[in-house]
Amino acid sequence: MFRFIVRRLLQLIPTLFGLSLLLFIWLHRLPGGPETAILGERGTPELRAQIRKSMGLDQPLWVQYGRFMRRLLTGDLGNSINTKRPVTDEFLERFPGTIELTLTALLIAIGVGIPLGYLAARRRGSWLDQAAVGGALLGICIPVFFLAYLLKQYFAVQLGWFPATGRQDVTMAATRVTGFFVLDGLLTREWDAAADALRHLILPGLALASIPLAAIVRMTRASVLEVLGEDYVRTAEAKGLTESVVRRRHVLRNAMLPVATTIGLLTGGLLSGAVLTETVFAFTGIGQFIAEAIDRRDYPVLQGFIMLIAVVYVLVNLAVDISYTLIDPRVRVR
Amino acid sequence: MTILSPGRKIEKLDRLAELAAARSDEQGQSLWREAFKRVRRNPAAIAGAVVLLLFVLIAVFGPFFVPYSPTDAVGIRNGEVASGAGRIPGPSAEHWLGYDHQGRDELSRMIVGARQTLLVGVVATLLGLAVGSLLGALAGAAYGLAGRWGRRLDSVLMRLVDMLLAMPSLLLAVSIAALLGPSLITVMIAVGVISIPIFARLLRGSMIAQANSDYVLAATSLGVRRRRIALSHVLPNSLGPVLVQATLTLATAIIEAAALSFLGLGNPNSETPEWGVMLADAQSYLEANAGLAFYPAIGIIITALGFTLLGEAMREALDPKLNR
Numbered sequence: 001m002f003r004f005i006v007r008r009l010l011q012l013i014p015t016l017f018g019l020s021l022l023l024f025i026w027l028h029r030l031p032g033g034p035e036t037a038i039l040g041e042r043g044t045p046e047l048r049a050q051i052r053k054s055m056g057l058d059q060p061l062w063v064q065y066g067r068f069m070r071r072l073l074t075g076d077l078g079n080s081i082n083t084k085r086p087v088t089d090e091f092l093e094r095f096p097g098t099i100e101l102t103l104t105a106l107l108i109a110i111g112v113g114i115p116l117g118y119l120a121a122r123r124r125g126s127w128l129d130q131a132a133v134g135g136a137l138l139g140i141c142i143p144v145f146f147l148a149y150l151l152k153q154y155f156a157v158q159l160g161w162f163p164a165t166g167r168q169d170v171t172m173a174a175t176r177v178t179g180f181f182v183l184d185g186l187l188t189r190e191w192d193a194a195a196d197a198l199r200h201l202i203l204p205g206l207a208l209a210s211i212p213l214a215a216i217v218r219m220t221r222a223s224v225l226e227v228l229g230e231d232y233v234r235t236a237e238a239k240g241l242t243e244s245v246v247r248r249r250h251v252l253r254n255a256m257l258p259v260a261t262t263i264g265l266l267t268g269g270l271l272s273g274a275v276l277t278e279t280v281f282a283f284t285g286i287g288q289f290i291a292e293a294i295d296r297r298d299y300p301v302l303q304g305f306i307m308l309i310a311v312v313y314v315l316v317n318l319a320v321d322i323s324y325t326l327i328d329p330r331v332r333v334r
Numbered sequence: 335m336t337i338l339s340p341g342r343k344i345e346k347l348d349r350l351a352e353l354a355a356a357r358s359d360e361q362g363q364s365l366w367r368e369a370f371k372r373v374r375r376n377p378a379a380i381a382g383a384v385v386l387l388l389f390v391l392i393a394v395f396g397p398f399f400v401p402y403s404p405t406d407a408v409g410i411r412n413g414e415v416a417s418g419a420g421r422i423p424g425p426s427a428e429h430w431l432g433y434d435h436q437g438r439d440e441l442s443r444m445i446v447g448a449r450q451t452l453l454v455g456v457v458a459t460l461l462g463l464a465v466g467s468l469l470g471a472l473a474g475a476a477y478g479l480a481g482r483w484g485r486r487l488d489s490v491l492m493r494l495v496d497m498l499l500a501m502p503s504l505l506l507a508v509s510i511a512a513l514l515g516p517s518l519i520t521v522m523i524a525v526g527v528i529s530i531p532i533f534a535r536l537l538r539g540s541m542i543a544q545a546n547s548d549y550v551l552a553a554t555s556l557g558v559r560r561r562r563i564a565l566s567h568v569l570p571n572s573l574g575p576v577l578v579q580a581t582l583t584l585a586t587a588i589i590e591a592a593a594l595s596f597l598g599l600g601n602p603n604s605e606t607p608e609w610g611v612m613l614a615d616a617q618s619y620l621e622a623n624a625g626l627a628f629y630p631a632i633g634i635i636i637t638a639l640g641f642t643l644l645g646e647a648m649r650e651a652l653d654p655k656l657n658r
Contacts (some may be wrong), residue, residue, distance in 0.1 A: 017499065093465065137646075141638035143592045146631045153620070217436060272504030276593055294508050294597055306505060 001325075008318045019070060019310050023303050024065055038100035053282045059149055061101040077304035082296050090289060095165050095308075096179035097285035100197075101278065102270045104205030106263070116218025118252065121228065137193065139214030144273045148207035148280035155203055165282040168197045206282045208273050219262040223255040230254070256327050264320030271309055369574075372651035374395055378498040379651075382643030389637050392445060393452040402429075402439035404446040405605050409433035410537035423623075431629055434612070435619045443467055443607040446601030450601075451588060451637070454602025456585040461526030463580050469495060473534065474572070492538070499531040504593060505584040518608065525590045529583050536579055540572035547571075574652045581645035585638040592634055609633050610655040 071078065120132035140254035157163035168181050178184055182201070185194025227233060229250060236246045271287070278287035288304070293301040373379045402408055414433065416422050425432050431440035436574070442457060475489040476484035507524035510538065514520040553563050592610035594600055600611045609630040616626035 015497070134480075135644060137639065141635050141642060142588070143596075143613070143631065143634060145593065145596050146627070148632075149617065149627065151621070153624070234442075268503065272593075275504060276596065279597075285566065291597060294599070302509065306509070313429050 001322075005318065005322075008314070008321070013312075015225060015314065016310060019307060020069065021065075023306060024068055038280065039049055072307075077307070077309055078300035080293070080298055080301050082129065082298045082301070087300050090301070091286060091304065093179065094284060094289050095227040097181070097283065098271075098274050098278070098287055100167075100180055100182060101204055101208060101283060101285055101287075104201045105208035105270060105273075106212065106266075108209040109216050109266075110263065112209075115214030117217040117259075118255075119226050120217065121221045121224035123236060124225065129221075132221065136214040136217045139210045142281055144207060144210060144212060145276040145280055148204065148277050150257045151203045151207050152280060162203050163196075163200050164203075167284055168201050170194065200283070202269055204283050207280070208270065208277045210271060211273060212263075213261055215266060216259060216286050219259050220255065223258045224251060227251050227255045234282045253327060256323065260323050260327060265319050267313055267316045268309070271312070338433055339588070341426040342613055369648070369651040373647050376551045376647045376650070378643045379647030382640045382645075382647065386634060386644060389448060389640060390452065393448040396445040397449055397589075398608070400436035400442040400445050402442045402621075404438060404443045404607050407436050407438055409438065410436065411544035432623065432625060434626055435615065435622070442627060442632075443449060443612065444633060447607040447612055447630065448633065450518065450606055451610070451633070454518065454591045454608065454610075455584045455587045455637075455641075457512065457527065458524045458525035458591065459580055459583045460521065462529030462531055462587075463576070465526075466595045467537050467576060469530070470534035470537030470568060470576075471564075473539065474538040474545075475568070477538070477545075481488060488538070491534075495534045498527075499535070503528040503590065506598065507590065507594055508597065516599045516601070520604070521591050521594050521610075524594060524599075525587045528590070529587065533576060533578060537572060537576050540575050543569050544568045544572050555575075578645055578649045578652060581641055581648060585645070588634055588638055588641075623624075 007281050075088055076325035077091075079085060080087050080090055083090065112136040123129055152164050153211070155161050179185070184196050185191065185197060233246065233250050236250045242251075274285065274287035275281070275290050278285045279291045282288065290301070290305055292298070293305075345392045409423070409429075423429075423432050429439050429441065431444060434440050455513060469491055473488040473495075476491075477488035505554075508526050510524040512526055514523065541564075548566060550563060553562075553567055558567075588610075591600070591608075592613055595608070595610035596614040596617075598614070601608055602616065611635065612630040613627055616630065619626055
């Protein structure tokens with residue numbers, strides 16, 4: 001197991017190397033280059049040349065790439081053009097918010113999706129099944145940002161049940177420890193701060209959960225239906241095992257394997273969705289920062305984000321592969 | 335017995351191979367005809383098809399019958415609209431869906447927008463389908479039929495595809511859009527590119543599965559050339575899942591295009607309305623007239639539902655196993 005994890009982590013290196021090369025080329029192909037991004041359209045040729053020189057853009061391409069890699073290895077992703085601060089600092093500050101949000105969404109999606117998918121499959125053709133299938137279909141077809149707006153307008157603006165924007169009430173003087181606001185509140189025993197941060201997570205979490213929820217419901221339902229038709233389930237029932245044992249040991253466990261894969265594949269979509277959801281709710285996570293970076297063509301930030309995503313993606317899929325061995329002992333990681 | 339020329343001989347062998355391969359499914363009806371019958375019996379598929387037919391009719395013929403020009407600021411000229419002051423009137427007898435924030439007739443913009451939206455979806459999907467299928471067919475044929483070197487080619491192609499697949503789709507689309515600058519064509523290309531890996535993976539997988547089937551063995555033993563087996567036996571039999579995916583991709587393409595527009599990467603020129611851009615624009619005027627966001631959003635949702643329903647029904651019809 002340990003060797004497996006180490007080997008998978010080593011596989012990250014060529015992936016990241018390839019990605020860094022692609023990103024470097026991408027950055028150089030951009031029309032105008034960074035000096036245009038800094039100066040806008042109004043810079044004089046002398047000013048442009050000066051900036052190019054100060055950024056080392058007049059040197060040969062391979063020298064630039066070498067310097068880029070050296071910085072990357074020390075965790076330096078450059079400075080944001082927009083805020084003038086190091087990209088790494090900005091990310092460290094904002095990433096916890098996004099992790100909180102995506103985890104909330106994932107918890108909602110898994111917590112509701114797996115039981116719902118299971119029940120829909122068990123009562124195939126019932127009103128519950130039809131509602132689940134129909135709802136899942138709708139969940140896929142609603143643009144995430146539109147759903148986010150609907151939730152915000154109805155539950156925050158009209159009913160006032162939840163806050164409409166932000167991660168925590170600005171009047172709340174909460175102590176910061178980890179940057180995860182809910183966790184911070186629990187650690188420092190500031191229960192009201194934790195509760196407030198949690199309340200801020202619910203609406204964006206629901207909006208973001210729509211697509212993974214739909215995917216998990218559909219996958220669980222299909223997978224459970226498949227397993228219910230298997231001979232070993234009939235055998236288990238025939239030899240008189242109680243229904244709950246058959247359900248837990250035979251049906252659910254076998255049906256979870258494709259669901260785990262689906263959850264792993266959802267990560268990329270969740271991060272994309274976070275960009276949209278955080279924008280709507282002015283949630284100060286990385287997504288909102290990225291949406292701004294897109295708007296202002298802040299390339300160092302976008303570049304760093306893509307590297308970050310690649311790492312997250314590989315790690316999540318590693319976790320999914322490890323979860324296989326927990327679900328199904330026949331799967332041996334090598 | 336007449337002596338056949340080599341070319342005709344191969345043709346004849348080919349035909350034999352086809353007959354041998356087809357015999358199992360062709361007891362009376364072909365798989366495709368069976369599938370079509372099953373689709374027709376599925377009420378959800380009919381609903382999806384009707385919605386789509388309506389959408390396509392509106393998109394194609396609607397713009398010839400619009401009550402007002404989609405670019406004519408009637409509302410501002412007659413003083414009914416002042417979006418700065420938060421005054422955007424809703425539905426009335428003359429303007430069934432009211433005005434947009436620039437005093438243009440919303441219904442006309444919705445109708446003309448349907449055409450643009452369909453165009454974005456279709457072009458993006460075709461782009462993804464064409465490039466993805468090419469890559470997938472190459473990899474699949476190489477893996478299944480061309481020995482060791484084929485497997486190497488396949489693994490190189492698939493690593494490339496996996497790299498594309500690993501990127502969050504929106505981010506990939508955003509990088510492409512940032513490169514090309516905001517426009518309708520940018521959105522089409524960006525959305526098309528993100529669907530390439532799905533088509534490539536699907537066609538490759540489906541071809542590899544087919545490569546192990548009996549009819550390929552039969553064709554090989556009859557001496558049919560490999561290229562011919564790949565192109566005229568394996569490929570047509572592997573296309574089913576790809577066509578299903580194309581239908582489903584039309585739905586996601588329209589939704590993804592809306593998301594790109596929302597992030598400000600869509601067509602900046604509001605002369606040619608598109609639902610995604612209309613929805614994005616409306617977000618600034620929600621207080622004045624929330625309907626402006628609802629019309630394009632409902633249009634997008636219903637169209638996406640239509641494509642998804644039809645695609646799902648096609649999938650079930652082609653794979654009866656799912657339908658137990």
